[in-house]
Amino acid sequence: MKAVVYDKGISPDALVFREVEKPTPRDNEVLVKIAAVSVNAADIRSMKMGIIPKRKIFGSDIAGRVEAVGKNIHKFSVGDEVFGDISACGLGGFAEYVAVPEKPLALKPVTVSFEAAAAVPMSAVTALQALRNKGNIELGQKVMVYGAGGGVGTFAIQLAKHFGVEVTAICSARNEQLVRSLGTDHVIDYTKEDCLKSGKRYDLILAVNGYQPLSAYKRALNPRGTAVIVGGALSQVIKAMLLGPLMSLGDRKIRILAAKPDAKDLEFIIRLVEAGKIKPVIEKSYPLSETAEAVRYLGEGHARGKVIINIMKE
Numbered sequence: 001m002k003a004v005v006y007d008k009g010i011s012p013d014a015l016v017f018r019e020v021e022k023p024t025p026r027d028n029e030v031l032v033k034i035a036a037v038s039v040n041a042a043d044i045r046s047m048k049m050g051i052i053p054k055r056k057i058f059g060s061d062i063a064g065r066v067e068a069v070g071k072n073i074h075k076f077s078v079g080d081e082v083f084g085d086i087s088a089c090g091l092g093g094f095a096e097y098v099a100v101p102e103k104p105l106a107l108k109p110v111t112v113s114f115e116a117a118a119a120v121p122m123s124a125v126t127a128l129q130a131l132r133n134k135g136n137i138e139l140g141q142k143v144m145v146y147g148a149g150g151g152v153g154t155f156a157i158q159l160a161k162h163f164g165v166e167v168t169a170i171c172s173a174r175n176e177q178l179v180r181s182l183g184t185d186h187v188i189d190y191t192k193e194d195c196l197k198s199g200k201r202y203d204l205i206l207a208v209n210g211y212q213p214l215s216a217y218k219r220a221l222n223p224r225g226t227a228v229i230v231g232g233a234l235s236q237v238i239k240a241m242l243l244g245p246l247m248s249l250g251d252r253k254i255r256i257l258a259a260k261p262d263a264k265d266l267e268f269i270i271r272l273v274e275a276g277k278i279k280p281v282i283e284k285s286y287p288l289s290e291t292a293e294a295v296r297y298l299g300e301g302h303a304r305g306k307v308i309i310n311i312m313k314e
């Protein structure tokens with residue numbers, strides 16, 4: 001089969017498109033013929049940190065068709081359309097086939113395209129867990145999504161609106177129209193205005209991209225408000241890990257998210273996608289042979305929504 005294999009180094013040039021052996025599913029595995037896979041910041045971060053998957057193939061968020069099942073698989077049958085985040089099972093999505101346990105997979109509704117399904121797993125589950133699990137989102141709150149234009153941000157806006165809150169999206173001018181089309185109530189261009197100094201207060205802030213001092217997020221919170229540090233600059237994430245608990249001693253909390261693949265969360269989100277209530281935003285899709293280019297583009301840090309590898313394009 002064709003796959004994109006990590007060679008060595010830390011740049012996307014380390015990703016080589018070549019022929020490798022097709023996997024054979026073990027008794028507890030499903031063999032998926034991958035139709036689409038999305039690229040995530042986690043692929044790039046792992047590569048930079050030298051955390052290389054065993055089979056040297058990155059790619060976590062797959063959508064495809066079951067081609068074969070091991071004898072202990074009862075949840076899926078040959079021909080089922082499935083999707084999921086396989087980051088806890090050794091990755092392997094930048095390839096024509098992958099063999100994985102059934103746990104991270106869910107059935108893909110037939111009305112949802114493979115590309116749309118591949119856009120969902122890590123980004124949308126991260127957005128959901130940030131808003132609901134860490135942020136305890138409640139109807140009527142004022143919510144800020146800082147760094148709203150990318151994969152996580154575009155799902156966070158839509159999920160937040162689904163939970164019935166007022167959303168302020170922080171992004172550059174080029175993404176204003178996009179975030180408004182997703183239901184955002186207010187938009188602030190971070191290149192022109194320091195949105196945390198305007199005097200406006202929020203019940204929940206999701207820090208998804210960019211960098212702001214934790215004290216600035218805290219000052220922009222209402223009493224009993226929470227800032228959830230999802231991602232952005234590494235320094236922002238490290239400070240939240242080290243200082244978050246100390247800074248949360250008062251009535252305003254700084255919490256950090258470590259999202260985990262969760263089949264129930266995936267199911268919750270795909271039902272909203274199926275019902276047309278949430279639309280995965282896909283900026284670009286590349287053939288498998290151009291995965292290195294897709295990774296390079298996402299790594300520049302200004303993707304609009306998701307970047308997809310469409311393996312059916314080969």
Ligand SMILES: NC(=O)c1ccc[n+]([C@@H]2O[C@H](COP(=O)([O-])OP(=O)(O)OC[C@H]3O[C@@H](n4cnc5c(N)ncnc54)[C@H](OP(=O)(O)O)[C@@H]3O)[C@@H](O)[C@H]2O)c1
Pocket residue numbers: 040041042045122123126146147148149150151152153170171172173174175190208209210211229230231232233257258259260298301302303304305
């Ligand atoms: N905690 C977890 O468990 C978890 C899970 C998944 C992802 N993450 C992290 O979450 C972050 C976001 O992931 P993602 O998939 O959304 O990334 P992404 O798709 O690469 O984000 C791209 C977006 O970031 C915006 N952006 C770039 N620089 C910015 C700045 N200085 N201020 C505000 N916005 C800025 C860009 O908007 P403009 O073009 O408008 O600048 C662009 O739309 C990453 O750091 C990732 O590692 C964390």
